[in-house]
Every structure is written in structure tokens, then in C-alpha cells.
Amino acid sequence: MRRVGLLLALAAALAAGAAVATTQRVVGAISQNRISITGGFVGSEIFVYGAIARDRFPEDDADTLGIVVKVIGPAQPVTVRRKRRVNGVWINRESERIDSAPSFYAVAATGPLFETISHTEDIRHAVSLERHLRLVGAQGGADAREEFLEALVRLRREEGLYVQRPGGIELVEDVLFRTSFKLPSNIVEGVYRARVLLTRDREVIDMFEAEIGVRKEGLERLMFDASRQQPFFYALASIAIALGAGLLASEVFRLFRA
Amino acid sequence: MQIYLPIAEMSVNAPLVLGLGALVGMLSGLFGVGGGFLITPLLIFTGIPPAVAVATGANQLVASAFSGVLTHWRRRAVDVKMGLVLLAGGLLGSTFGVQLFAALRAAGQVELMVALSYVVFLGTVGAIMLVESLGALRRSGAAAPAPSRPRRGSTWLQALPLKMRFRESKLYASAIPPFVVGVGVGVLAALMGVGGGFIMVPAMIYLLGMPTSVVVGTSLFQILFLTAWTTMLHAVQNQTVDAMLAVLLIFSGAVGAQVGARLGIGLRGEQLRILLAVIVLAVCARMAVDLVATPAEPFSLAPAG
Structure with a gap:
């Protein structure tokens, strides 16, 4: 479909004497489709790279284009507990069950996330971390909900399981991009999904997806x-x-x- | 050098774990204790989940208890009948203990329970040991022979029904007190990942009135089967026995124990016991501080069942 569209666009552009806007596509790749956890496993690094392909040159679209790369691991329910002092001793008191949270989440973009992608597109493509955290009916009300979700994100970030790097992708010559994420040794097994989104004026215009199998x-x-x-x-x-x-x-x- | 632990699902520093195993093995060789009460908290301090530390600690104790029992068996210093009565209680106690452990884990209170048990039991035993061995040292310093303790234990305990003859212990006494001691030790073994020797040995001497010559061998006999049973229960119920971690600890511990046994030859009994009491109290203090000090991070995560 995309290729047909491209050809049509190309044909149209030729017909109109190059008066039509450039069409951009993203070509992406990841360094590995498989991660094996064995005796010496200390974590792994995955590289996501690629290029923006355009149907014609020279281009003057670089200011409007953006790249967002997201890698996400299997989602699981998590219990978050908070200690309180009871008679001088710190004891786990309140807890919230977060119905679904990714075991690993990493995002990088060519700029601040919401300057690269619009909120509408975030909802559509589930890019930001908030789109992946589900807590239905917090026991302690709305305040607790916020606090416990924040604690989850903070703890996972400290463990290197949640990575947010706005501006972490550099566009070379307005064409090539590359980023890498470190997976710590305590990652869970399962299918990890990598997704590269190409945006223009914060709208997603193309994407590339790949899977990484993590297995002991x-x-x-x-x-x-x-x-x-x-x-x-x-x-x-x-x-x-x-x-x-x-x-x-x-x-x-x-x-x-x- | 890092090594990945498949059950704990994390990688640990291999030399650190081997060093811990060797250190605890050395202390256990030096003092003739199992060392479970040291290895479990040390593993927890290095970041291994308490549930895995406790269950794997039990597995490691199987090895050190077996090696100890063999030595004492050759010296005929094992009262098998007494050991079996203690074990009967122990199996009951540890079965209950593992259920309790699973329930506490689900409620998020395992860390608290493990820490509280350590503080209470290590604190008590360490303090008693320190006071007593300091007293013994002072007495021997005054060149006065220590008054011989009446070895018969509490007579009303021995006079309870269900009397049995324990030949090696030279006792004709009720089976109820050793059974109850066994139950208590079994619960502790499951909750704390210890063999329970540090509770059982004093109980055997002072409550049951057993002669010291058979106490260590008999307690090791009971600990061997008890820790094997506890390992089984934890593996089946909680799936928290990390065999990789256990192998690292067993081998480094065995080497350490030989070194410790050699080091101990030149030292006097009271000095050794004071040293042991100080180590026990230090572990206890560290656990106590963690309980009462304001944590840097009050939140914690656990997989939701």
C-alpha cells in the first residue's frame, strides 16, 4: 500500500512539476531480534537505527520531522507497597495493585516527547509511559493513585527498567538516526516490541516495528x-x-x- | 565477574557471593555452628530477595549439616532416638512455618517477619552467650574452677507423660519436651532459613538435660533432615530455592569451614564464644536498625499474584 502510495505521489509530483510536498518514509532496523539469558548475563544493549527516506531532494522539511523510538517489555500486574511507622517500627501498610505495567519501557525522541508527537497521536499509538500504566480503582483514592504510580515509575527508573530520553536521538544530516537502550540483568522473559515513529508537525506519518524475544x-x-x-x-x-x-x-x- | 541466578532472576557479583559463603563457612568451622543465621541476612543485605535467601539458605545448610553429622556419627556422638523425636516436632513446625511464610509473603510482611525473628532470637541468644562466656572467662581468670552445673535438666519437664529411654543421652524422660523444642526449631528454620542449632543446643543442654558430648551431633542430625524438608517445602510451595546460588554457597562454605576448623584449634572456648556472641549481636543490631530507621524509600514493588 505504502509503496503504491509512494508511486502515486511520485507520479503526481512529476505531473504537477514538483509543486507537491515531499513524501517521507522511515526505514528502521534493530541490532538483534533475540536476547538469551545465560549464566554470564549482565544485561544487554539494543541499538535501534535507521534513516528517513524521501521521494526527492533537496528537502527543506527537517525542522518539521521527528523520530520517536519506543521499546516495551511484557506487561504485568504489580503490587506497590508503602511502609509506615507503627510503634517505632517500619511496616508495609498501604498497598495498591497496579493492574498492568510494562516490565520494561524505554523511549527516546529527537526532542521533548510532546514537541515531537501530539497528545492525540500519543493516545492513538500509546507512546508515553502513562499510556501503559493501568490502575483501575485505587483503594486509597485519587491521591494514592498518583503517589503509587509515581513510586512505581521512580523505583523502576532507578533499576534501569524505565528509561525516558527526550532529545536522545540525533538526526545525522537530517537523514540517519540511531539510539540504543540498555536492558538490565533483571529483565523478564517475553516478547519486547520496538517501534520507530516518524512524525511531521507532531503527526505520525510512518512507522517501523520489530520484535525482540528475551529468553533464558x-x-x-x-x-x-x-x-x-x-x-x-x-x-x-x-x-x-x-x-x-x-x-x-x-x-x-x-x-x-x- | 557477574553470575546470573535463574530463580532470583538477577545477576550477582560471583566473587562477593563466594566470599560471603567462605566467610560464613569459616565462622561455622570456627564456632561449630551451622551459620544459617549469618548467611541469610548477609544475602538479604546484598540485595537477594528475602524469600530466595531464606529458602536457599536452608538448601545450603543441608550440605554443612550432612558433613557435620558424618563426623559426629563416626565418633558415635549422635542420639538417633532423641534426634528422631526432635525431628518429628521439627517437621510439623517447618510445615507450619512454610505455610506461614507463604501467607506473609502474599501480605507483603516477609521482610518484617524475618527481621523481627532475627532481632528477637539473635538478640536473646547473643546476649545470653555474651554474659555467660564473659562470666566463665572471669571465673577462669580467678583460677577458680567453674561450678559444675547439674546436668539433669528440669525434672518436672522430664516427668511429663510419654516417657522414653534415650540410651546415648543416658536419659529416661518424657518425649514431649524434645518434641516441643523440635516444633519451635522447625518454625524458625522455615521462617529464618536457619538450622536452629543456636536455639536447639542450649535447649538440649538446659531444658532436656542431655550430655554435651551428644548435643552437637544430635542437633546436626535433626538439622540435616529438617533443612532438607524445608528446602523441599520452599521449592514446592514458594519456588524460591535458587540452586545456582546454593551451589556457590555450598562449595565456598565447605572450603571456608575447613579453614575455620584449623583456625579454631589454637583458640580458647570462652574467647571463641565471646567472638561469636559479638558477631551475632552485630547482625541483630543491623537488622534492628533497618526496622526502626526511617527508610530512604518507603515504597517497594512486588509481583502481584
Whole structure:
């Protein structure tokens, strides 16, 4: 469709003697489609890069164009708790269940987010973090809702799980763009979605999407699956390893003394 | 060098964890204690979730208890019958303890419960140990022999019904007190990720009136089965046993224990016990500070069930 549109636009432009506005597209790519969590996993970095393709040159549209890159991990419900002092001791008292929050969220743009994309387009394409946080009916009312959501965002930001980098994308020669996000070691498994939005005058005119599969592999996969699917045998194996190690230690100790 | 823990779902600094394991192993070799009461809080201080720290601590204790039992078994210093009575109580206690642990976890109160248990029990035991060994040191300094303690324990406890003969302990006494001690230790094992030796050994000497020669071997015998059972329950119920972490701790702990046992040869009993009491009280104090000090961040996150 897009290509047909482009051809039509091109044809129209030729017919009208170049009196028509330039058409822009975004061409994007990500550095990897798969992240394996194995023994030495310390996190990973994904690069999102690409170019703005135009149907003709020279262009004078750079001021109006913007790029927004978003990477989002699987959503999960989260409980946020707040400690209160009770008889001198700090105890978890209030809690709110946030029905859905992304386990990882990163966004970068060529400028401040809402100078790059309009609020209407944000609603349509669910770009900002607020669009991904769902808390239906906070127990403590509206104030609590705000406070607990803020706490969630703050804690996840400190862990490197929520990243917001307005102005974090540089356009090279008004054509090339590149950005990268660090995924910390405590990310959850699942499908992560990367999305590149090309905007003109804060309206989305084109987008590119890709998926990244994050999965434990090898021994880590085996151990995790065993602990969830066969907890009884997992426990037997854990105990057997401990007994074997205990026996070994005792024998080695005897050998030393003899 | 980082290593990824598949159950805790985070990566930790491998030399740090190995160092902790070796340190605690060394202390346990030095003092003849299991070290569970040290490893669990230390793991928590390094950022490992308390639920994983407690369950994995139990798994690690299986190894150190087994190695200890083998040594004492060869010296015939294990009262199997007494151990089984303690164990019967222990299994009941830890089964209840793991249920309680799961309920507290759902209510977001595990950290509090673990910390409170540590402060109360470590504080009490550490203080008693310190006072007593300081007293012993002063007495020995005055060159007066320590008065021999009546070894028979409280007679009304032994006179309860369900009397049994414990040959190795040279006792003919009721099975109820050791059973109750076992229950208490079982609950603690599940809640705190400890073997419970630090509670059980004094209870065996002062409440049950057992001779000191069989106390350590018998308590290790009970701890071996109790921690294995606790590991099983935590793995099945809470899925919080991290085998990767356990292996790191077991091997570094075994090496540390040998070093500790060698270091301990040249030191006197009272001095060792004072040192142990100071360490116990320090862990207790750190936990207590965390309970009462205003936290930098009052909010915390947990996966919603």
C-alpha cells in the first residue's frame, strides 16, 4: 500500500512539476531480534537505527520531522507497597495493585516527547509511559493513585527498567538516526516490541516495528523450568547436590587429617 | 565477574557471593555452628530477595549439616532416638512455618517477619552467650574452677507423660519436651532459613538435660533432615530455592569451614564464644536498625499474584 502510495505521489509530483510536498518514509532496523539469558548475563544493549527516506531532494522539511523510538517489555500486574511507622517500627501498610505495567519501557525522541508527537497521536499509538500504566480503582483514592504510580515509575527508573530520553536521538544530516537502550540483568522473559515513529508537525506519518524475544537459555532455562514445572524433582536434585557436597567435604577433611 | 541466578532472576557479583559463603563457612568451622543465621541476612543485605535467601539458605545448610553429622556419627556422638523425636516436632513446625511464610509473603510482611525473628532470637541468644562466656572467662581468670552445673535438666519437664529411654543421652524422660523444642526449631528454620542449632543446643543442654558430648551431633542430625524438608517445602510451595546460588554457597562454605576448623584449634572456648556472641549481636543490631530507621524509600514493588 505504502509503496503504491509512494508511486502515486511520485507520479503526481512529476505531473504537477514538483509543486507537491515531499513524501517521507522511515526505514528502521534493530541490532538483534533475540536476547538469551545465560549464566554470564549482565544485561544487554539494543541499538535501534535507521534513516528517513524521501521521494526527492533537496528537502527543506527537517525542522518539521521527528523520530520517536519506543521499546516495551511484557506487561504485568504489580503490587506497590508503602511502609509506615507503627510503634517505632517500619511496616508495609498501604498497598495498591497496579493492574498492568510494562516490565520494561524505554523511549527516546529527537526532542521533548510532546514537541515531537501530539497528545492525540500519543493516545492513538500509546507512546508515553502513562499510556501503559493501568490502575483501575485505587483503594486509597485519587491521591494514592498518583503517589503509587509515581513510586512505581521512580523505583523502576532507578533499576534501569524505565528509561525516558527526550532529545536522545540525533538526526545525522537530517537523514540517519540511531539510539540504543540498555536492558538490565533483571529483565523478564517475553516478547519486547520496538517501534520507530516518524512524525511531521507532531503527526505520525510512518512507522517501523520489530520484535525482540528475551529468553533464558541453556542451564538457566533448564533450572527455571524445572523449578516451576517439576518443583518436587528440582528440590530432590538440590538436596542431592547438597548431600553430595557435604559428603565430599567430610571425606576431604578426613583425608587431610590422615 | 557477574553470575546470573535463574530463580532470583538477577545477576550477582560471583566473587562477593563466594566470599560471603567462605566467610560464613569459616565462622561455622570456627564456632561449630551451622551459620544459617549469618548467611541469610548477609544475602538479604546484598540485595537477594528475602524469600530466595531464606529458602536457599536452608538448601545450603543441608550440605554443612550432612558433613557435620558424618563426623559426629563416626565418633558415635549422635542420639538417633532423641534426634528422631526432635525431628518429628521439627517437621510439623517447618510445615507450619512454610505455610506461614507463604501467607506473609502474599501480605507483603516477609521482610518484617524475618527481621523481627532475627532481632528477637539473635538478640536473646547473643546476649545470653555474651554474659555467660564473659562470666566463665572471669571465673577462669580467678583460677577458680567453674561450678559444675547439674546436668539433669528440669525434672518436672522430664516427668511429663510419654516417657522414653534415650540410651546415648543416658536419659529416661518424657518425649514431649524434645518434641516441643523440635516444633519451635522447625518454625524458625522455615521462617529464618536457619538450622536452629543456636536455639536447639542450649535447649538440649538446659531444658532436656542431655550430655554435651551428644548435643552437637544430635542437633546436626535433626538439622540435616529438617533443612532438607524445608528446602523441599520452599521449592514446592514458594519456588524460591535458587540452586545456582546454593551451589556457590555450598562449595565456598565447605572450603571456608575447613579453614575455620584449623583456625579454631589454637583458640580458647570462652574467647571463641565471646567472638561469636559479638558477631551475632552485630547482625541483630543491623537488622534492628533497618526496622526502626526511617527508610530512604518507603515504597517497594512486588509481583502481584
